[in-house]
Amino acid sequence: MKIAVDAMGGDFAPRNIVEGAALALAEYDKLTKLFLVGDTPRIEAELKRVDCHDSRIEIVHATQVVEMGDDAISSVRKKKDSSISVAVDLVKSGDADAIMSAGHTGAAVAASTIKLRLLPGIDRAGIATLFPTETNQFVLIDAGANPDARPLHLLQYAVMGSVYSRYVLGYPNPSVGLLSIGTEDSKGNEFTKEVFTLLKESGLPFRGNVEGHDLFEKPVEVVICEGFVGNVMLKSCEALAHAIFTWLKHELVKNPFRWAGAALAKGAFKTIRDKVSADEAGGSVLLGVDGIVIIAHGSSSARAAKNAIRVGMESVEQQVNPHIVEEMKRFYDLSPAQ
């Protein structure tokens, strides 16, 4: 399995990304090749720092980096030799099976959309992110690929999310919820009300509006929303989870009884902390493009980068794209809305 890694993408790149790549190589035997795309001397320096000399690494030089302040679309046109563009090219040429980037999300989405093209029937790619429930996970799409979505895009996200839920998470009959500000049909803003109508007429197993309390404890299998809302919700939840465990730790060291208690209960903490940890999740799949693209957090740690590479490997095994194509075809053939 061959993964192309955008070694320059992310707030702590290439340091954390290269370190994560080294961790992935040490852990995953199925990785037969890892392309590290970016500035060769800097990548080599980081590999030296972590004492990694794995023969499965191939450094692919790229002279440019898309900066976080760059415009997404024009970055693809203006920085043709950016690490993200070159990494996408490796997938396009068939040299790599998947790409992972923790860089500029918009640029990664734009480069993938322009170079790999969208799947038939799809108008915009969407980031599918997994959220934990007590015993499983649900998928939310879009977590930030498309922050100015049109209602039709969300209908396509519903189809793609359902395919993902069925083939990756193993729910035989996933139902779809629309993220909103109340569960009643009348709740929402102008945008979600339009989406609601489309979904109701779509023939998909639509459960109506869902909100916070439906998400983690009585979840639907697929949650759809436009990218701005999904991204804010994802990052806020991750940040709150991190804050809760940080604050709890500070409280636990306040006296020796608590500290002893924490030591006894350590396993329970670790289980739940890992369940809600952004680092553990690693990265999210960009659905809708004709290729496998994993988007990781800008602030990825080495562990997060390693796990994002793992998500890329899992996605190569899962191969959901043919199922999306098939399902979109069926959807357009059957849907009374079309």
Added chain:
Amino acid sequence: MKIAVDAMGGDFAPRNIVEGAALALAEYDKLTKLFLVGDTPRIEAELKRVDCHDSRIEIVHATQVVEMGDDAISSVRKKKDSSISVAVDLVKSGDADAIMSAGHTGAAVAASTIKLRLLPGIDRAGIATLFPTETNQFVLIDAGANPDARPLHLLQYAVMGSVYSRYVLGYPNPSVGLLSIGTEDSKGNEFTKEVFTLLKESGLPFRGNVEGHDLFEKPVEVVICEGFVGNVMLKSCEALAHAIFTWLKHELVKNPFRWAGAALAKGAFKTIRDKVSADEAGGSVLLGVDGIVIIAHGSSSARAAKNAIRVGMESVEQQVNPHIVEEMKRFYDLSPAQ
């Protein structure tokens, strides 16, 4: 201090609301009068159930209830004798100092806006919600009053949020962040980019875009966003916090060592659980209307209802509205954008 309570508003009303009112009366001496507005026989039955015979209670009969599926604006016109409308009337007439409702948020906002009117210079009310940081709180506005906001409304929220931060939370020089999907100036959707420009030209202490990781651990004092995003973010965070402690509890009972550890560390858990608990927060202030209106969750427990009444009492003492009026006047006089 006299509070009007919409006894019929909420998923578990009048049961939880009346029980919360009884708890508030038992705890808060400063409450001199509590109006319970709604169906008299049902309210009396609930008071009997919780064995509350407090002489500070006055039941005000209302024959109608705004149902959660009702349209917000038309509910004010069509259900003139709803519990929420009658409760707002008590503030308008000066009989009550503040109103608390856990009912239909849109209806509470509409009734307050139509009957109490907006403060000078304000075009839309916004819900100001407090979020915890490790040592203090920050205020987010709007958490759901105005789900189809225009950019100008967010500018007014920034002014109101700053006043709230200064006079209620005690930050001498609060800075404002715009909730977005990246911290760089170029990140966001079309809506937030317009807001960004307005804020940059406003003369307010604008810190730029903020996202998840800025919120709880390196917070700005005032976070602004449009109501749909704020409401989704608030409810998702509350739901996740609840889920984390529920899952942790289930993990902790899995073996006796963990259980013993949990017992020793109980105080630490309680401190952090309370910090992030929706029940403990109780309710949020609706800023921008000429009166004091507290919005509580539809799913309020009795404890949440009690705490929402507490928020109402605190707001009566804080009296931020005159400061908002003054600050809006100064803002319109000074702002180069006007």
